[in-house]
Amino acid sequence: MGYSATLFPDRVTTCAARPPGVVGDSPDRQAAPPPQGCGQPYDGDNEGHGGALVTTVAEQNQLPAWLAATRPDVVLMHFGTNDVWSNRATSTILAAYSRLVDQMRASNPNMRILVAKIIPMAPSTCPECGQRVVALNDAIPGWAASKTTAQSPIVVVDQWTGFSTATDTYDGVHPNAAGDQKMADRWYPALTAVLDGVTPTTPPTTPPTPPTRTPTESPGTTPPTDGSCVASYRTIGQWQGGFQGEVSIRNAGTTASRSWTAQLTFGAGQQVSQGWNAEITQTGTVATARNVGWNGTLAPGGTTTFGFIGSWTGSNPAPAVSCTLG
Numbered sequence: 001m002g003y004s005a006t007l008f009p010d011r012v013t014t015c016a017a018r019p020p021g022v023v024g025d026s027p028d029r030q031a032a033p034p035p036q037g038c039g040q041p042y043d044g045d046n047e048g049h050g051g052a053l054v055t056t057v058a059e060q061n062q063l064p065a066w067l068a069a070t071r072p073d074v075v076l077m078h079f080g081t082n083d084v085w086s087n088r089a090t091s092t093i094l095a096a097y098s099r100l101v102d103q104m105r106a107s108n109p110n111m112r113i114l115v116a117k118i119i120p121m122a123p124s125t126c127p128e129c130g131q132r133v134v135a136l137n138d139a140i141p142g143w144a145a146s147k148t149t150a151q152s153p154i155v156v157v158d159q160w161t162g163f164s165t166a167t168d169t170y171d172g173v174h175p176n177a178a179g180d181q182k183m184a185d186r187w188y189p190a191l192t193a194v195l196d197g198v199t200p201t202t203p204p205t206t207p208p209t210p211p212t213r214t215p216t217e218s219p220g221t222t223p224p225t226d227g228s229c230v231a232s233y234r235t236i237g238q239w240q241g242g243f244q245g246e247v248s249i250r251n252a253g254t255t256a257s258r259s260w261t262a263q264l265t266f267g268a269g270q271q272v273s274q275g276w277n278a279e280i281t282q283t284g285t286v287a288t289a290r291n292v293g294w295n296g297t298l299a300p301g302g303t304t305t306f307g308f309i310g311s312w313t314g315s316n317p318a319p320a321v322s323c324t325l326g
Helices: 054-059 063-070 081-085 090-107 129-147 177-195
Strands: 074-077 112-117 154-158 229-239 242-251 260-265 271-276 279-283 286-290 303-311 320-325
Touching (some): 054 081, 054 090, 074 177, 242 260, 242 320, 271 279
Antiparallel strands (some): 229 242, 229 320, 271 303
């Protein structure tokens, strides 16, 4: 809950008049003495529980007592990281979400609930975690749409997009100060809208920016170039039957591009199932990626990246990559 420190000072909460009050049984770990109250820069109360699994909280019926002790009107829920790490199925996590929402509404029929698409994960001990987060986040908007009501709306807040495990965490999982700030910046507009009595419209889903981590596989050849476009590939993570790849496109010419196209030629039957930051199609062994509307223009020396999830059987050698600028 480190983002409390950047979410609340001079934004939502002030000491002179604290509507809204921030509640929870756990004072923020980053809160400096004195204890919670107007003697410190922000109201650090929260219901964060380190190491908790949402599936365990639901199975053990832990939430009703927490709600009874604090009586919240609005809940911010970023929950599921430890479940992903523990390889709990997406359907099981969403069932736990549903049970917690039911308990929130039993406590307060007008409960307003902000649910995060959780931040990416790239722990060195769990190469599969990155894809598990993608699967969970892909399912959250549909779950929220089926569970929301006019009386007790659920708003999805995208904490994934633009969050880098390389620069915004200290271990590939837990946010550092920069990550806390990014999370606060994402919560803030949705929270203030709800506090003002407005139910934010969940924006169209933006393909996620993949977690950045040291590649597990490096290209074995010099990146190909057509004289003005240079493409390079790396494997972000790999698990049984699947992998996450990233391609960097660089304008090595002297004039700005208006568009770009990249081709990946797979040598072992790999298939691309989804991608982001590019429109990707595949015919046979060749996947073709084209820029989306916002990343086609590259200044001389400029770069952009796109990512994808793929499947493999037998082996997963790096594809041959090439690109052209338009």
